[in-house]
Amino acid sequence: MQKNKFLIVNFHGIGSPMRPLEDGEAHYWISEEQYHRFLDLIAPVKDRVLITFDDGNLSDLEIGAKGLEARELTATFFPLAGRLDEEGSLGSVHLRELLGLGHKIGSHGYDHVSWKHLDDASARRELVDAKARLEDCTGEKITEAAIPFGQYGRSTLERLKFNGYERVFSSDGGGYSGTPYPIPRWSVRADTSQEAVALFLSGRESIVRSLRRSLAKAKKQIL
Ligand SMILES: [Zn+2]
Incomplete structure (x- = not known):
């Protein structure tokens, strides 16, 4: 058994989606009731738990931020630059509203594609153009990114560092201490x-599970 120092719980959509979902995405949408129950568990341990939201769904603001505010919690939101102002997604005005409520904004890229094997043109769009668009919309410097689908390799991390991302978040699960690059998060799902x-x-997981996570992570970083 292992006691972890910091933990990150990652959310996607909450309630009913207001846009067509991608293949396999429905598993990551949770009910409003689940969301509130989960936040009630997080609130008492908020000093060592961070909360993040990926994909920039409208539910981030309408349900997510309201639930956080009621419990005096804050989060980092990672919208997609390419979906801003589209139906069912956050728009520029919403991002500024989230910032005004004390939350942070990072980047989840432009088109919701894997960052594992980016060529130069895609890397520019995903890591440079997305960042610039989000900076324009928020008037703030964007220095954090959440890796889409948790898919990355060593070159992804090198590109992220080169393009000024100070903190990068994966979906590798588990807890962390210090400032790993990427920082692991745990995504809740419908089930x-x-x-x-x-x-x-509780920060405790079995040794077998912990070893499995470490091996999977190590494998990603040598590819
Ligand atoms: Zn995503």
């Missing part, structure tokens, strides 16, 4: 139970 959230927040 995530309250018990699973409580176990994660």
